[in-house]
Amino acid sequence: MFNPEKIQASLEGILPCVQKPGRYTGGELNQVLKDWDNVQTHVALVFPDIYDIGMSNLGLAILYDLINQRGDALAERAFSPWNDMEAAMRRSGVPLYSLESKRSLAEFDIVGFSLPYETLYTNTLNALDLVGIPLFSAQRDEGHPLVIAGGHATFNPEPMHAFIDAFVIGEGEDVIHEIIQVHQEWRQAGGSRDRLLRALAQLWGVYVPSLYRAEYYPDGTFSHIEKLAEEAPLPVIKRIVPKLPPPPTNLIVPYIDTIHNRFPVEIMRGCTRGCRFCHAGMITRPVRERPVQEVVDAIATAIQKTGFEEIGLLSLSSSDYTHILELVNAVSQRFSGKHLSISLPSLRIESFSVDLMDALKDSRRGGFTLAPEAATERMREIINKPVSTVQLLETARAIYSRGWTTIKLYFMIGHPSETLEDVQAIADLCKAVLSEGRKLIGGRAQVHAGVSTFVPKPHTPFQWVPCDTVEQILAKQVLLKKALRGNGLKLTWNNPEDTLLEAWLSRGDRRMAEVVYQAWQRGAKFDAWKECFRYDVWLDAFRSVGLEPAFYTHRERPIDETFPWEHISTSVRKKFLTEDYLWSLQGKTRVDCRERCFACGILPTFADMRRTHPGEVWQCPEVKSKKIPVQSILEKGVEKGESRIVNPISITS
Numbered sequence: 309m310f311n312p313e314k315i316q317a318s319l320e321g322i323l324p325c326v327q328k329p330g331r332y333t334g335g336e337l338n339q340v341l342k343d344w345d346n347v348q349t350h351v352a353l354v355f356p357d358i359y360d361i362g363m364s365n366l367g368l369a370i371l372y373d374l375i376n377q378r379g380d381a382l383a384e385r386a387f388s389p390w391n392d393m394e395a396a397m398r399r400s401g402v403p404l405y406s407l408e409s410k411r412s413l414a415e416f417d418i419v420g421f422s423l424p425y426e427t428l429y430t431n432t433l434n435a436l437d438l439v440g441i442p443l444f445s446a447q448r449d450e451g452h453p454l455v456i457a458g459g460h461a462t463f464n465p466e467p468m469h470a471f472i473d474a475f476v477i478g479e480g481e482d483v484i485h486e487i488i489q490v491h492q493e494w495r496q497a498g499g500s501r502d503r504l505l506r507a508l509a510q511l512w513g514v515y516v517p518s519l520y521r522a523e524y525y526p527d528g529t530f531s532h533i534e535k536l537a538e539e540a541p542l543p544v545i546k547r548i549v550p551k552l553p554p555p556p557t558n559l560i561v562p563y564i565d566t567i568h569n570r571f572p573v574e575i576m577r578g579c580t581r582g583c584r585f586c587h588a589g590m591i592t593r594p595v596r597e598r599p600v601q602e603v604v605d606a607i608a609t610a611i612q613k614t615g616f617e618e619i620g621l622l623s624l625s626s627s628d629y630t631h632i633l634e635l636v637n638a639v640s641q642r643f644s645g646k647h648l649s650i651s652l653p654s655l656r657i658e659s660f661s662v663d664l665m666d667a668l669k670d671s672r673r674g675g676f677t678l679a680p681e682a683a684t685e686r687m688r689e690i691i692n693k694p695v696s697t698v699q700l701l702e703t704a705r706a707i708y709s710r711g712w713t714t715i716k717l718y719f720m721i722g723h724p725s726e727t728l729e730d731v732q733a734i735a736d737l738c739k740a741v742l743s744e745g746r747k748l749i750g751g752r753a754q755v756h757a758g759v760s761t762f763v764p765k766p767h768t769p770f771q772w773v774p775c776d777t778v779e780q781i782l783a784k785q786v787l788l789k790k791a792l793r794g795n796g797l798k799l800t801w802n803n804p805e806d807t808l809l810e811a812w813l814s815r816g817d818r819r820m821a822e823v824v825y826q827a828w829q830r831g832a833k834f835d836a837w838k839e840c841f842r843y844d845v846w847l848d849a850f851r852s853v854g855l856e857p858a859f860y861t862h863r864e865r866p867i868d869e870t871f872p873w874e875h876i877s878t879s880v881r882k883k884f885l886t887e888d889y890l891w892s893l894q895g896k897t898r899v900d901c902r903e904r905c906f907a908c909g910i911l912p913t914f915a916d917m918r919r920t921h922p923g924e925v926w927q928c929p930e931v932k933s934k935k936i937p938v939q940s941i942l943e944k945g946v947e948k949g950e951s952r953i954v955n956p957i958s959i960t961s
C-alpha cells in the first residue's frame with residue numbers, strides 16, 4: 309500500500325519529468341490540511357479532468373468549503389492526471405492521490421465525483437482504476453470508499469448507474485452533510501454496505517441505482533423502472549436549497565494558470581427565460597437570488613483572502629438579476645481604483661446590457677459576447693429565445709459605438725426543423741452586424757461567430773427531438789465556412805463526432821453503461837479533449853455491446869414515449885415539457901415566467917419551502933394558502949402513474 313510518505317517520495321522522481329508539475333503538488337494558498345486522525349469522515353472530491361479545468365469548478369469549491377467547516381470531517385481534492393503523469397504513475401505504481409495529504413483515494417471514506425458534463429464518464433472509470441477501487445458498484449464491499457457523484461449530467465444518471473453507489477440529484481449544499489451523517493452512523497453501528505446504501509436512499513435527493521431495475525420493450529425502447537427496496541423513492545426528487553448559502557470566499561489560489569483565474573460569485577441560481585434547448589435552465593429552477601450586499605461583501609473578503617484581480621458575477625442570465633443595476637453600481641463604487649476586472653457573462657441582447665458592461669468599466673480586450681443561438685426570428689421562436697433582428701442590430705451598434713471592436717456571436721446549428729436557409733441566415737446576420745460596425749468604427753470592427761451543434765438534452769422540451777447526423781452537421785458547417793469568409797469575420801465550430809458522443813450519453817439508458825465501460829477498456833479517456841477523443845473506439849464499443857448508436861441520437865421519440873430518466877424528477881412536470889415542445893412546433897413562445905407563472909411544477913413540489921421563504925428570495929409567486937397542491941402531489945404522485953413521494957425527509961426546509 310502506498311502511504312503518503314511513499315507517494316511523496318515517488319513524486320519527487322516523477323514530477324520533474326512531466327508537463328506542469330504544479331498540477332500535482334497541492335500546497336496552494338487557502339488549501340485546508342487537517343489532522344487525518346482527528347476527524348471521523350474523510351471525503352475526496354474528484355473532478356475527473358485535469359487540475360487546470362477542475363480548479364475553476366465552483367461546485368467543487370463550495371463543497372470543499374462546507375465540508376472543511378465541519379469539525380468532524382475533512383475534504384481533499386483530486387483531479388485526473390494528464391496522459392504523461394498517468395503513464396508515470398502507472399509505471400511507479402502510484403495510485404490517484406489527494407493533493408492535500410497525498411493519500412491514496414482508497415483511504416477515504418467517501419469519494420465524490422463532480423460530473424457537470426457527460427464527456428467525463430470514461431475519466432471517472434479511469435480515476436477509479438488508478439486508485440484500485442473496483443469499477444462496478446456491485447463489486448465493492450465494506451472496505452471500499454463510498455463512491456458518489458453529482459452535477460448537472462447526473463440528472464440522467466443511468467449511463468453511469470453501474471459505477472456509482474449513490475448519485476446526488478440537484479444541489480449539494482445541504483445533502484452533503486446528511487450523507488456524512490448517515491455514513492458516520494453506519495460506521496458506528498457497523499453493518500453491510502447494502503445497509504448503508506438503503507439508508508442513503510432515504511435522503512431527499514439521493515438516488516441509489518442498485519435499488520432499482522430497468523425494463524425495456526422488445527423494440528429496445530424503455531418500458532419502466534421498478535424499485536427493488538422499500539427504502540427506494542420513486543420518483544427521486546431533486547434536492548434544492550431554499551436560499552443560497554453565503555458564497556465561499558477563501559478559495560484556493562492555484563500556482564499555475566487555470567481556465568478561469570478569477571473569484572467566481574454566483575449572484576443567482578436558476579433561470580426564468582425558458583429557452584427550450586437549455587438543460588441548465590430547466591433543471592436549476594426555481595430562480596433564487598443572492599442579496600446585493602452579500603455579493604459585494606463576498607468580493608471584498610475574497611480579494612483580501614485570495615488576491616484575485618478578476619471577479620466573475622455568475623448566473624445563467626445576469627441581466628435578469630432583479631437588482632443588477634444596483635449591484636453593478638455598488639461593485640463599481642466600492643472597488644473603484646482597485647484595478648479589478650469584473651466579468652458579467654450571459655447578458656441579454658439589449659442595449660441595457662451594454663450600459664451594464666460600461667458601468668463595470670470592463671476592459672474591452674475580450675470583445676462583447678451575445679448569444680442569439682439562431683439567426684432567423686422563426687428559429688428563435690421555435691427555441692423560445694424571441695429577440696428581433698432589429699433589436700440585435702441595435703445592440704450591436706451600441707456595442708461598437710461604446711468602444712468595443714469585436715462582437716462574439718454564439719449560435720447553434722441543428723435546432724428542430726432547421727433548414728439550410730436558417731443556417732445561411734447565420735452568415736447573413738454576422739455580416740449585417742459587421743456592416744453596422746464598419747459604419748461606426750471602420751475596418752477595426754470584427755465579428756467572431758462561434759457555432760456549436762445542438763444536442764437534445766433530457767428534462768427539456770426538446771428531449772423528444774432527433775440530433776443531426778454527421779452528414780447533416782457537415783453540410784451545414786461547409787455552408788458556413790464558405791459563407792463566412794472575409795476581413796473581420798472569424799468562425800469556430802465543433803467536430804461533429806464530439807457532438808454525437810455527447811448526444812449518445814445525454815439520453816442514454818442503463819445499457820449505455822456497458823458501452824462506457826467497453827469504450828474505456830479500449831482506451832477512451834479525456835473525451836472532451838480533441839487530441840484524445842477517439843470516435844472509432846466508441847463505435848467499436850457500441851458494436852461489442854450490440855447497441856445501435858443511432859437509436860440514441862437520430863430517433864425522433866413518439867410524444868408518449870417513457871424516458872429512462874423519468875424516475876429522476878426535476879419537478880418540472882412532463883406535461884409542461886410536452887406542451888412546450890408542441891408549442892415550439894407551432895412557433896409559439898412563452899414569456900419570462902416572472903411575468904406569468906406557467907405552473908411548470910416547481911411550486912406544487914416546493915410549496916412549503918416557498919411559503920417559509922417569502923419575498924424576493926425566489927422569483928416564483930409566493931404561496932400563502934395552506935391548502936396547497938402539495939397534498940395532491942403526495943396523493944397522486946408527481947406525474948400521473950408515478951408513486952407518491954416517499955422520501956421520509958420532508959420537502960419542507
Ligand code: SF4
Pocket residue numbers: 580593594595901902904905906907908909910911927928929
Ligand atoms: S413555478 Fe412558475 S414562476 Fe416558478 S419556475 Fe415554474 S413557471 Fe416559473
